[in-house]
Amino acid sequence: MTLTRTTCPYCGVGCGVLAAADGTIKGDPDHPANFGRLCSKGAALGETIDLDGRLLHPQINGVRANWDTALDMVAQRFSDAIAQHGPESVAFYASGQMLIEDYYVANKLMKGFIGAANIDTNSRLCMASSVAGHKRAFGTDTVPGTYEDLEQADLVVLVGSNLAWCHPVLHQRIAAAKQARPHMRIVNVDPRRTATTDLADVHLRIAPDGDVALFNGLLAYLAETGKLDKAYTENHVNGLDAALAAAQASDPADSGLNARELADFYALWANTPKVVTAYSQGVNQSVCGTDKVNAILNCHLATGRIGKAGMGPFSLTGQPNAMGGREVGGLANMLANHLEIGNEAHRSAVQSFWQSPTICTKPGLKAVDLFEACANGQIKALWVISTNPAVSLPDADGVAAAIANVPFVVTSDIMEKTDTNALADVLLPATGWGEKDGTVTNSERRISRQRAFLPAPAEARPDWKIISDVAKRMGFSGAFSYGSSADVFAEYVALDQAASAFPRDLDLSIFADADYAKMVPTQWPRNGARFFANGQYYHPDGKAQMVAVTSPVSLNSRFTLNTGRNRDQWHTMTRTGKSARLGAHLAEPYVEMNPVDAAALGALPGALIALQNSRGRVLMRALITPRVAQGALFAPMHWTRQRSTAGTVNSVMTPLTDPISGQPALKASAVTAEVFKAKWYGFLASILEPDPRTTYAAVARTNTGWQAELAGSKNPEDWEAEARLLTGQAEGDLSLQSDAATGGVRIAITQGGRITGLLFVSPNPVVVSRSAIIALIGTDTSALAALAGRNAADRPDPGATVCACFDVGRNTLLAAIAGGASTVAALGDATCAGTNCGSCKPELAALLDQTLQRMAAE
Template identity: 50%
Template sequence: MNTIKTTCPYCGVGCGIEATVEDSAAHRLTIKGDANHPANFGKLCSKGATLGDTVSLENRLLYPQIRGQRVDWDSALNHVAERFTKIIEQHGPEAVAFYVSGQLLTEDYYVANKLMKGFIGTANIDTNSRLCMSSAVVGYKRAFGADTVPCNYEDLEQAELILLVGSNAAWCHPIAFQRIRKAKENNPNLKIVVIDPRATASCDIADLHLPVKPGMDALLFNGILAYLQQNGRINQPYIDMHTEGFELALNEAVKTAGSIAQVAAGCGLSSEAVGTLFDWFASTENTVTVYSQGINQSSSGSDKCNAIINCHLATARIGKPGMGPFSFTGQPNAMGGREVGGLANTLAAHMDLENPEHVDRVGRFWGSDKVADKQGLKAVAMFDAIAAGQIKAVWIMATNPVVSMPDADKVKRALQQCELVVVSDCIANTDTAELAHVLLPATGWSEKDGTVTNLERRISRQRPLFPASGAAKHDWWIISQVGQRMGFKDAFNYQSSAEIFREHAQLSAFENDAEHQVRDFNLSAFTGIDRQGFDALQPVQWPVTTEQTTGTARMFADGRYFTANRKARFIPITPRPPVNAPDADYPFTLNTGRLRDQWHTMTRTGLAAKLNAHRPEPFVEMHPIDADKLGLNAHTLAQVQSRWGNMLARVELNPGQQIGSLFVPMHWTGQISSHGRMGAVVNPVVDPHSGQPESKQTPVKIKAWPAQWYATILSRQPLQITGAEYRVSVRGDRYFRYELASTEPGKDWRAWSRALLADTGHLDDDSCWLEYSDQQAGYYRTAYLPGRELQACLFVGPDCELPEPGWLGSLFAKTELSRAERLSLLSGLPPKGQADIGRIVCSCFNVGEKTIQQAVQTHQFQSVADISACLSAGSGCGSCVAELKEFLPKLS
């Protein structure tokens, strides 16, 4: 067995992993956290811990295809190169585009950016990171002169006050959140403030939750800035020496914020809560503000970022331990993409497209006179241009925009009419791959070889665990081969990812010294790195220079920034409400986000059975008062509709949800859910500075979906189901789970189920079936057990009250059911003496709610520690701790 250190491919925390390969041919391995990696010190979340369940060849794209026909690599690459070349000759370079991904490694990203911006000569390359952190980039660049994250994880542990703003870190960045939780346990003086319209799992450790009115964060931070000035808490010497523009920013803050009561009214908060926040911020030197998608995904996201940064600059809370404005990025290599210029408005190595000196420098380094010198089309505008026929060819890499983009049905229509759609991915069946003319098989995690950069600027190696599957190739190789075939052979003659990383480092160091305007991104320590050094590369935070070979923990300790005069800039902020506000036709505000156990469009996490158990269906979370007014009941289906599209979801009632607001998760695709694509509903309005879509504030309406019947099917084999308008399919442990519903009348369930569930050899053998039917009431239940091994079971009813699959699912692990189990099967309830674990709460240890309820009641547990000691629940990644507390007796 071979143990290899690599990096998790999920969120931006960048956790280190030790993967032990048990059987390379069978893709069997065990996963544990790397105890020596400075991002996680051995801890993993539920997603990272189950990576070993996601590396099979199921649904892998293994061979190149042109229009659905398998071809060899030469044919596929020549076809792509020839078509791109011809379109460029006929329509110019602006007629082609790349849409790439934070799932790419830095080396892949570098080559894609070099080909498009350096040799094709257009900046029409953008990334799905546009959807999550581009407003943070604008905020940093406007304030600091460069896209520089100043903080690190140790600052979270040294802070006395942490603001989590638009960040449900407990679910979206679980291991970083556990470091915050541990810091609070170790330091009782540490205060945590959550600023979020929803009461999320992150509120579990909060001393104060401010359920701010959606979109009004900038007003709140303008209020803080004004309060700091009025109470003598600004650092005037620092402002005078190291910043500019303070008076203009302060005047705007004072003008727009007003008194504490006015800020509270504008933000929909109590004056007491706002006053407490202002007092804590003013009086606490060691303050870290963590902000994420709730800030960024807004039509004024860039301004919100700068409103936060303004408060840190005014108090000199930056560049020192335990303080700073800390943007939490979403993807494993969003930062690496930023380094190489993966955004349509940036150039490689943190240089600028619209700076002639930078364009000239990059052109001289790459040996090209075609380097783009103006911004390309950002994501939403790019797909609009495809829809308008202006872009004739698009190459989509490692992402699924038909699901994840706003106004996603328009994106789908745009690709359907596009002249050439090329998709390179490791997954064969995605909503986007279905529309591709050319499919190119790329390596996936466990096969990739390169680097990623986490949200604290730490570069780590992602190392291969297995050889490439089928004919799959690394993305950098695929792009390089196309570049060579387009006539740029010398510039793309790469032989390894180590060679690309070395060139990336050399560009970062090129003319980046005291004689020139010094740039923040600098890897001069690696300009001579060889393959052996690359393979041995240890996690390190950039800049990593010849003078600072061990990296840089935090930035701006000397008060010098990357603007022309080396001073940070205050940005005057005028708070703006969302562009599309709720109205009489669409009275609710739709918020969107991630789930604890899923990642993006579930192409990887959906393969891990235990990750599908906690939230198995798309849902819409709403306040009970709103549900009562509309006559919506928990677990029924509802249609959520905007001006752009609609989706179906299960209703979940949560008093922590604001009245007038809804929340839906982002993960379900057309592959696994007939009507669960959140992107179809989200409005395509973008921030004018960053181009980031406003995914948190879409006006919608919601109404009951008049289902005539509901059904649950568990089957050992995957099924091809027709005749149900609503369909969701997820993987369980040794079975597949299907949730169905329809507005059409019921069917002949006996005939339908037997045709669906039985193989032809046993179709008429009644001894293989158990059956219950109440046709008049609309109930039907059946199970198929050839040889007494459960193959499938079906439960149909006129309402949503169907059996939970906890106990039923456990039966698929057995080769033969007992008589008691067969007698109980159609009830959906276990026989006496057998446990029903119920809905899964702790994914790490597969602990269900009924198990927890029984343990708490039997042992009279009073704390989560008691539950963990008995059941292990909550002792893994800790993301379920907030939910575990709900099972404990309420204190009077």
């Protein structure tokens, strides 16, 4: 077995992976991002590389086509639109899933050869506010910190970041550092109590968008207590007086925190020099995201706590190559290599290097604006690459309609069926992780190789190759005649060297003589270097700029909906949804709701909740928990229309954006909430993938086939016919049991003596052992026994999955506790739960505490 060194395709941590064609996945112990650690998603990568559902051939209007015909059509339709309506009439929408080489070629074609800047990316949804905040403060988009800073700090403040679920390996590194240095303190600033909160010494339950008030209050406190570094600000910072005046005019109570919480936090921050303030989407995804970023940066600049080991602000990016996309100009408001569209000398240098016929002269359309332009008819040709905007953008239903309004839509993707692909005229099959070859940049500016360890399936091609082939057909052959991804990377580095006269942070000289095939993970500008250690910034006078920011007006709504990620899923589940192990933890869309709110609505556990506003309506399972405050709701963003008939949460997210960054406010949308009273509820397990059209449905893969949670607004006339329709099984013997007293129905379908479908229906949410029912599919269990809904005696029921890494269920853990496991470590020894990524440890601790208390009471 040959193991290939590559990089994980999920979050911005950029973990090294050792992978083999047989699906073997191991953490790379030599990669400086993770040192061998992997999260549950990374550990399950081997379960996602099959070809089931893959787009393997070009398609035109749903019919298979050859590459030449498809590429000719794409080139012709884009050329025609440009000729008839101008270069602003076409657009690319790209993705942080793309490699540096893919991003670079797409950016070059749009900005240097088409001559417009209408190329934006789903990275706009995750870190655009950080980019804008950095540029205002530093003069360039610079992330100054390194992962080592998180381990060397005496205080880590995590703001709007559920690190345990969204960046699990960084969470592990901080946890290990805290264990080694018990004096290390962690503060979690988040409206919700999350798995990350369990690691924290302090949880500050901030109000939505209360971050500016919190950090303005901190800046005022630093001034009042003499903690400002006057020498540093005099020599290296502008704007202190204005920023401080705005901070002093702010009311820290607007943060939603009480006076004692504020005083304790401010004193802790002020008196701990080695502090890292790490932030993520809770800061960025806001109508005031850029101001939030600058409120944080102001505090670090005012105290000189930046550019030194164990201190500084740290933006944690969401996607594997969000940083790489920033570097190559993948956003609509920047040129390649951290050069500026608005700078004539920069434009001239890039155009000269590319020898391009034109160059964009103004920023293009940012993501939300781009799809508004699709809706109003401005965009005549749209190319979507490696992303699913019909699900991932706010006002998702409106975005889907906007895409449908574009006269010509082409998508490049690895999967055939996505919500966005369903709206496209041309589908182009791209290579995916494990098949493609290139580079990515992680959150600490470290460029690593993604290497192929699988052959390209069928007719799939790399994105850079597809884009180059279209460019050649548009008449730009000489500039896009790359032979490999190495050629593209070499040009990218050469452009950086050609632009070396311009003062910028980006410096790729360390890669000038690198052997691409043997490239090791390398941080720019120089391995181990921290930016701003000498107090020099990238504004013309060499100083940083503090920015005066004010608190926003709070959202006045009965319910405010916050969205985010699940522990074991990634974006719209095109990859993670293939893994039964990952899907077993939380298998359907849900909404977290405070018990007081649930009681007021009359929502019992397992109820379905309808969330609604002017944008749309969604149905989600109620997860009643004190983790969210009263009036606050939280729902994951992963479920698509492919996997859920009513669970695409961005359908009710309003498309409000930060006026500076253009990043949408995906953390706060006003909604109404009410219990959805279905006529019936169901749970289905089937050997075939179901395609339900019920009022509510959520489909997930299992180890034995598929499962579906169901609910309907009216009862079917014939339950036997309905069961066959739901399972897709017109053949086979069907057994039905009904209970007139309860209104329950149980149906089993057998083929060849084996159970191939089971449906359990009730007028109330179905209470059955789902893992037991799933385990019966494909077995020779009798229909009568299967309808009992229990495992056979020789097949113990593991219960609902708690640890996805090792597929450990609740019942298995309870048995270990009953057997004497009294700590999380002991549970790990007995079951392996929590011993890989550690993201389930908070759940293990809670289960352990509840069970031991119950056992003591008994």
